[in-house]
Each structure stands twice: as structure tokens, then as C-alpha cells.
Amino acid sequence: MIETSHLSFTIGDSQILRDVSLSILPGVVTGLIGPNGAGKSTLLHCLAGLTEPSSGHVRIDGQDPFTARDDDRARMVAFLQQSPTTVSRLRVEELVAFGRWPHHRGRPGPEDAEQVAKALDAFDLEELAGRPIETLSGGQKQRAFVAMTYAQDTPWILLDEPLNALDPRHARNLMARLATLANEEGRSIAVVLHDINAAARWADQIVAMKDGQVLAHGASRDVLTSDTLYACFDTPFDTVPHAGRKLVVAT
Template sequence: MINVTNLSYAVDGTQILNDVDLSIKRGGITALIGPNGAGKSTLLHCISGLNTLSGGSVQIDGHDPVLMPSRARAKLVALLQQTPHVVSRLRVRDLVAFGRWPHHRGRATAQDSVLVDEALHAFALETFADRPIETLSGGQRQRAFLAMTYAQDTPWMLLDEPLNALDPKHARDLMVRLHGMTRETTRSIVIVLHDINAAAGWADHIVAMKDGRVVAHDAATTFLTPENLNTVFDTPFEVISHGTRTVVAAI
């Protein structure tokens, strides 16, 4: 479980997060949604241990990510940031293999190779495995970084807007894959999304943020009402059922 208690975070005197209290149980997909500047990405980075808190605390499965040794933290939680750095002339397979580094520390085994192959397969990258990363499209490159995060083999995956650069088909495909991972493995995913329909279709729980605070945390099926969405985004919404799916539209 992730427990966030009275968390605050400020940069150069500007308060970004204020008194955030949040508990995320293991299992499934938890989507962080909210308007631009709500603090979603900052909260994700605080949970990962990347940001030093101004106040409060974070516990991941009983561990403080800031105080943990970096290698131990990298075996507990994997973070994919919005704009990961691309190294020129690096093959896709080599990029994905970096996810294994916390485990083998430069002494890769046959099992590490197996897990890299599994990550390539999980994100349909087998045919791109030997391609230099800079020759891929933006969407393919995003999948390669996701595969690296997956290869890290952590119980928690924190993903910051992974649908960026993906067209509707590949965005849907990615959400299907992530949803399946949380059913077929013990992984839990916390994901920042701007696409509310992606959250409606695939998230189990939604954490809604506004002005640096958590304003709602509920099951996706319960949270997704016009009233709740209007409160968070300050714009009217219609929520309709289409077969077994919930569809959200700003009106």
C-alpha cells in the first residue's frame, strides 16, 4: 500500500502540494486526473522518492522511499517520467535492458535476458529490438521506455502521462496492456492521465486533484459523474453509457 500523510511540497517558496492525504491499495490501476497545474506529476515524483518533501510523509509498503538506499527503492518502485532522456545510437533492446540494472548491477544473467525479452513482447517491440532508439516514432519510443520500466520488475509502476505521443489506436492498446498486466501479475500501476476516457475505460480507482490538493478518491465507476468532473475541471461534462463502457464528453 502507498500511504501519503499531510504531504506538502514547495519550490522556491511556491507551494505546489498542500496537505495531501492519500492511500492507494495494491492491485489494479489508479489514475491521477485533474487540470493542468493541479500537482499530479509532482505528487507522483514525491511518491517515487524523487522529490524531497517540504512536510508530511510517504510510505510504500511500509518503506520511506526518500530514506531507502537507491538500489532497494529501484526494486520497489519504477518511475517513468514525461520526457525521458534519449541516448543516441542506443538499441531498443539495450534501452529495455537498463531496467534490469538495479538487479544485476552490471552482471547480467540469462534470467535478465529472459525478462528483457518478456518486456519487449509485453509492448510489442520484438521487431524493433535491434533498431536505434532515435529511429523510432514518438509512440514507438514511448513504448520502449515503458518496456524498460516494466523490465525493472517492481511491484509498483508510476507512469507520468504515458499516452503522450500516442495516437488513439496505440493509446487504447497501451491501456489494454497495462490493464492486463495488473490482472495477470502482482503489479500495481499509478498513472497520470489527461485523457479522462482512458481513465473511465481502464482505471479501477481515480484520484482527482485540483490546486495542489486531492479533492476526491474513489472507484472510477463511482467518481465519474457530471457533478464531480465539473467540480474538478470547472467545465460541464456529460457522462453516458455505451454498451459496457462509460464515455465522458465536455459540453
Template sequence: MIEIAGVSLALGGSRILDNVSLTVPKGGVTALVGPNGAGKSSLLSLIARLRPLQSGRITVDGLPVDTTPSRQLAKIMAILRQDPGVASRLRVVELVGFGRFPHHRGRLTAKDHEIIAASLEQFDLSDLTPRFIDTLSGGQRQRALVAMTFCQGTDYILLDEPLNNLDMFHARNLMRTLRRIADEHGKTVLIVLHDINHAASYADRIVAMKDGAVVASGQTADVIRPDILESIFGFSMRVEHIDGRLTVLHHA
């Protein structure tokens, strides 16, 4: 369970998060949605202790993120930020292998190699393993980063806009994979999404943010409603059930 209590964040005088309190239960896929500048990424960074906590309290599985040793947290929580530039000249297999670092701290075991191979397979990277990261397309690179995050094998997976640059096939593949690991392995996925329909069809719960505050949080069907969506995004859109799937018609 991820518990956020009274978290505020100010950067350079402007307020990014305003007294956010939120509980993300263990297991299942929770999607964070909201317009640009709502504070979704900042909240994710705070949970993942990438940024020091200014006020409030965040715990993951009962461990406070600001005082628990980073290494211990790395075994239960993995984070993929939006576009983390990889400066180092690395091959795909090496990059993905870094996901195992919290477990082996330098020396890869046979089990690590097994997990790395499975992760490469999972994200359709087997053909790309010997390639250097800087020779890949944006989408391929994104897949390698997601594979690295999965390799970490943590109970909690935090993903910031992981569908960036992915084509429809790989975006669907990623969302289905997230769904599967949540269902079969009881993982907790917290994911920032911009495509509201991906959120509507794959997430168990949706947290909607706007202007640094949580405006709605609950089961997917309770949040994907025309009135709530309009209050967040500022325009009206239709919500339909098509073949039993919630679908937001926002193109009109």
C-alpha cells in the same frame, strides 16, 4: 500500499502541493486525473523519490521513500516520467535492458534476457530492437521507455502520462496491458492520465487533483460524475453508460 500523509511541496516560493494525504491500496489500477498544474506529476515524483520530500511522509509497502536505500526501492517500484530525455546513444534493446539494472547491477543473466525479450514483444518493439533511440518516432520511443519500466518487474509501477505520443492502437494496448498485469499478477499501477475516458474504462480507482490538493478519490464510478468533473475541470460534461462502459462526453 502507498501511503501519503501531510505532504506539501513548494518550489521557488509557489505552492505546488498543499498538505496532501492519500492512500493507494495494493493491487489494481489507480488513475490520477486533473487539470494542468494540479500537482499530479510532482506528487508522482515525490512518491518515486526523484525529488526530496519537504514535509510529510510517504511510504511504499511500509518503506519510507526518503530513507530507504534507492536500490531497495528500485526493486519494488518503477517510475516512468513524462518525457525523460535519453541523451545517450543507445539501441532499443540496450535501453529496455536497463530496466533490469536494479536486479543484476551490470551483468545480465539468461533470465534477464528472457524478460527483456518478453517486454520487447509485449510492446510491439521486436522489429525495432537494433534501432538507435534517436532514430525512433516519439510514439516508438515512448513504447521503448514503457517497456523498460515494465522490465524492472516491480510490484508498483508509476507512470506519468504514458500515453503521450501513442497512437490509438498502442494506447489501447498499453492500457489493456496495465489492466492485465494488475489482474493477473496483482501489480499496483498508479498512472497520470489526461484522457478521462481511458481512466473511466480501465482504472479501478480515480484520484482527482486540483490546485495541489486531492478533491475526490474513490471507485471509478463514484468519481466519474458530472458534478465532480465540472468542479475539477471547470465545464459541464455528460457522463453516459455506453454498452456498460462509463463514457464522458466532453467534446460538446
């Protein structure tokens, strides 16, 4: 479980996170939703142990990510930032292999090669394996980075807006793949999403944020109500039952 207690983060006079205390359950997909500037990405950075909060604590399965060694932390939690930058001449399989860095630290073995092959297969990247990253489309690039995060083989995977630049087919496939990772491999996934219907369809738990605070937190069906969504986005929404989940429509 990832737990935060009284987490706050301030830059200058701006308070980005205000007294955030929550528990993120293991083995499920948790969606973080909220308007721009709600503090979702900052919270994800804090959960990953990459941005130290101004006050409060984070514990990942009981461990403090800020006191853990860099490679220990990277074997505990994989993090993919929003719009990651690339390196020219870097090939897809090399990027995915970077995910194995915390395990081999520059000396890859057969197990690392297996994990890279598994990640390429899991995200339909085998045909693109030899292509330089800069020749890929935005969506293909995004998939390659998610595959790198998967190859890191950590119990926790935190993704900041991974559906950016993905077409509906690849967005659906990616979310389905993440749900499978949670259901079949027991991975714990927290993902920042702007598409509320993607959150409604694929997330088991939802954290709704606004102005640096957690507005609501719980099972998707409980959080995704017209009232909560209105309070979160200041926009009216209708929720329609669809295939056992909710469909959210802005009205």
C-alpha cells in the same frame, strides 16, 4: 499499498502540493487526473521517492522510499517520467535492458535476458529491438520506455502521462496491457492521464486533483461524475454509460 500523509511540496512561494493524504490500492490501475498545474506529476515524483516533500510522509508497502537505498527503492517502484530523454546510438533492446539495472548492477545474467525478452514481447517491440532509439517515432519511443519500466519487474509501476505521442491504437494497447499487468500479474499501477476517457475505461481507481489538493479519490464510477469533473476542470461534462463503464463528454 502506497500511503501519503499530510504531504506538502513547496517551491519558493508556490505550493505545489497541499496536505495530500491518500492511499493507493495495490493490484489495480489508479488514474491521476486533473487540470495542468494540479500537482499530479509532483505527487507521482513524491510517491516514487524521487522528490522529497517539504513536509509529510510517503510509505510504499510500509517502507519509506526516501530512506531506502537507491537500488532497493528501484526494486520496489518503477517510475517513468513525462517525455524521458534519450541517448543517441542507444538501441531499443539496450534501453529495455536498463530496466534490469537495479537487479544486476552492471552484471546481467540469464534471468535479466529473459525479462528483457518478455518486456519486448509484451510491448510489441521485437521487430524494433535492434533499432537506435532516435530513429523511432514518438509513440514507438514511448512504448520502449514503458517496456523498460516493465522490465524493472517491480510491484509498483508509476507512469507520468505515458499516452503522450501515442496514436489511439497504441494508446489503447498500452492501457490494456497495463490493466492486464494489474489483473494477471498483480502489479500495482498509478498513471497520470489527461485523457479522461482512457481513465474511465481502464482505471479502477481515480485520484482527481486540483490546485495541489486531492479533490476526490475512489472507484472510477464514483469519482467520474459530472459534478466532480466540473469542480476539477471548471468545464461541464456529461457522463454516458458505455460497456459497463462511463464515457465522459465535454459539453
